[in-house]
Amino acid sequence: MKRWSQFFIPTLKESPADAEIASHRLLVRAGLVRRLGGGLYTYLPLGLRAVHKITQLCREEMDGAGAIELWMPHLHPAELWAQGPRWAAAREIMFRADSAGDGRRPGREPEVVLGPTHEEIITPLVKAEISSYRDLPKNFYQIATKFRNEIRPRYGLMRAREFIMMDAYSFDTGDEGAVKSYFAMKEAYARFFRRLGVQAIAVEADTGVMGGSFSHEFMVPAEIGDDDVIYNEASGYAANREKATSALVPADLADAAPAGAVEKFATPGVTTIAQLAAEPHGVPAEQQFKTLVYIGDGRPFLVLLRGCDELEEAKLGALGFTLFRPATPEEIVPVLGARPGSLGAVKGTLRDPSALAGVFADHAIRLIGNGTTGANEDGFHLRHVNVARDLAITRFGDFRRVRPGEPDPRSGQPLQVRRGIEVGHIFKLGTKYSEKFGAVFTDDQKQTHPMVMGCYGIGISRALQAVIEQSHDADGIRWPWNCAPFQVLVCVLDPQLPEAMELAERLGTAAERAGADVLIDDRAERPGVKFKDADLIGIPLRLTIGGKGLKEGVIELKWRHAKDVVKLPLAEAEARVAAAVGEARAAAA
RNA sequence: CGGGGCGUAGCUUAGCCUGGUAGAGCGCUACGUUCGGGACGUAGAGGUCGUGAGUUCGAAUCUCACCGCCCCGACCA
Structure with a gap:
């Protein structure tokens, strides 16, 4: 106490x-x-x-x-x-x-x-x-x-x-x-x-620098969270956006047949997906190949995505590089032969393909079939580029960022997104560390x-x-029972009255015996200050002892999460308080 | 590290544009009146205006640099 x-x-x-x-x-x-x-x-x-x-x-x-x-x-x-x-x-x-x-x-x-x-x-x-x-x-x-x-x-x-x-x-x-x-x-x-x-909900997660084979994060849903959780309530699928995947590309999708010979065309000044999508070229972003250049452990590699998709950078971790980062234009030109905006991965157009550590393509580019990409020559693009025939792909993988509304990989229902705070993370590491040491x-x-x-x-x-963050209101914290710094606050409005303090001690002892930690507010403050502070620090159970109540022969019991005040006759007070503590403990067990 | 913003009393801040005595509220101290949802009055204490240079007769105010903090991005429990 x-x-x-x-x-x-x-x-x-x-x-x-x-x-x-x-x-x-x-x-x-x-x-x-x-x-x-x-x-x-x-x-x-x-x-x-x-x-x-x-x-x-x-x-x-x-x-x-x-x-x-x-x-x-x-x-x-x-x-x-x-x-x-x-x-x-x-x-x-x-x-x-x-x-x-x-x-x-x-x-x-x-x-x-x-x-x-x-x-x-x-x-x-x-x-x-x-x-x-x-x-x-x-x-x-x-x-x-x-x-x-x-x-x-x-x-x-x-x-x-x-x-x-x-x-x-x-x-x-x-x-x-x-x-x-x-x-x-x-x-x-x-x-x-x-x-x-x-x-807190368990979601599939990326393993990051920790390494290992699989991993879950525990997320507390909250608007201010740093992470996006992609989920579908019905199927139970939930994953960190860094890891989340969708059934956008059907498993049985056949390779598209070539639609004609690759054709180079001039695109002066066009350096973005949006510019190529606009007139006069009018190539929808969904029909463009986006070519990104990264440096992995010192060597450049390419990532191919649909023009309308975003790279989920964390997914590059699956490629096995210890460190990777976007390449600079100065690093790109000697390898591909052009500056960002005119890049592509079509066989025969790269200046120095042997410098590459690999060409990694997102599965979704197979949805393009035949599309348009940079010619590795500033101001030119290529059309009728066929995925199977024309691109020098090392391997396919999942590299794109999933968007809400795409089909759940489990049920096909639309995926949703919400923010979360990562409060726990578990990894199956494998032998990465044990082998090393x-x-x-x-x-x-x-x-x-x-x-x-x-x-x-x-x-x-x-x-x-x-x-x-999850448990508060306009007045202050609302501690859950088990992690509250104290479970019971005895608010003595008239601490100068010996009988009030003596009663507070008795009630506090009863609450303690029932298994609660007790704080007695015995400060010489006005009642308003005490009530405001009580709500602010958010102790779950408040007992109020006041001169008025004592004259009526009652004390008050109020839960922080509830509106109403319960008046307890003095004779029953100790037993009722003990019972309330017992119930709260049982509910929180 | 990139972009944006802010540094004035313990806390929240006004003043800065247009240079000239540093102000308020909360909190704190003392006294009085109050006393069931952050009371009121009176009197007080408390400030290198982030730091350093510069401009100026004069800098919280203008200029530059540095430091610190907050927000947005990339990382993470």
Whole structure:
């Protein structure tokens, strides 16, 4: 039981100017956090209590799923990362820390880095400690601080540079076991978010720099989310836009027959899809081939799309390059022979085809059949280009961005889109890290194999804010029972009356015995201030003790999410409060 | 890193265009009146006007540079 006057909850009437979204404003106004610098936040006592509630729930679900808690350093020797499979990509977001003073190697590679995630730490540990199939599977987790130099920290805790994360790593003897571990975590995640009191949906996701074979994200639907979720309610299909696909191209689509010889025609000044679609040329975007040039690990490659489609850049990750980026015009001309606007992939028109690492075509270009593309000669295009006959395609793939309304890959029903906040991510990693670090085990045939890994993350601090984003009203936060910093607020309107404070203690004790954390507002403030603050900090159950009520022989009980106030006769108050707490706990279990 | 915007008291901000005493509300301190939905009055404390240069007799105000923050894009839990 805490007394407000002895605690520290600095609430604000006005929102700080830098807080744009509701949850960020409420984090600050309700006295949960204060900003230190870009993407850096102090958790004030009330905010820390919410964090503890969330981590405890998370811990219970992880333990329940058989994961084992440990704690790894936040400072990582840079050599470990250099040994790992993704140093080049990961170092972009890692804070470097040269030991003390000027460091021993100023201007060169860092000696230590602040950990953005822990695959590079856990895998060598498991390699050193586990070598027999008898000791597998194992799943280790920690709940700790992560550091990522986000290019653009945003929205308070939503995208911070230092944040709290639960990260887990599973090690199995084979693929089957790894899949089992993966789905055990998927279920644990679902239970965790349900108990947290937040609606989070599992969607198929891109694996990104993490690598691995498949992955799900847990998304909290919210307008301010950074991700687009493509879904169909009826079929249950849901995927991050980066990963989402559609049944736009029929599986049994036959190659179109050529419609005539390839024909070059002059298109002076035409450098965009829209210009070619306009008069005098009048080639619809759906009949154009779009040719994009990227550089993958130093070598150029081409991506072909329909003129009307957009590239979903994340899908290029499937091509296996460690790093890729759009090519510059200076890089394009020597290879293709023309500048952007007149590019194409028609056999025989490329200046230096041997320089290419590949030509990757989106399936949807097969819908074009015969179309128009750049001639690799500034100011000229080619028509009657046939997909099968004329294009030098290394392989087809899914590279286009799905649009709402396209047919669901499962049911054919139209796909929809909504925004979401990514609060959790699970990956089936495979052997990417175990091979690199030599984390192998010996099986019962005395054969050694790399362990099959999975990794799992929950953004604890982000989940905290997602809860607020999803659960608030015009007056303030509406904490779900299980992650509320306190579950019961005893609002004493006349704390100078000894009998009022004594009653508050009794009710608070009754609520505590029933399993609630209790805060007593004993401040010498006017009632209006107390009620406003109570709504702002959003404690689920409010008990009000006032001089008036005491004379009538009642106290008041009010749920934060409800409008009505229930008057409880003093004689019944303790039992009714205990019962209310019991019901709330049961409902939130 | 590209594009846009903003830095004035702890917070929200006016003043800047058109250079000349830095103002208000909230919060804070003291006293009084109040006391069931962010009360009122009186008196106070609190400001290197982000930093540095420049123009000028004189700069919060004009110019330049730098720093910080916010928003939009690419990355992520």
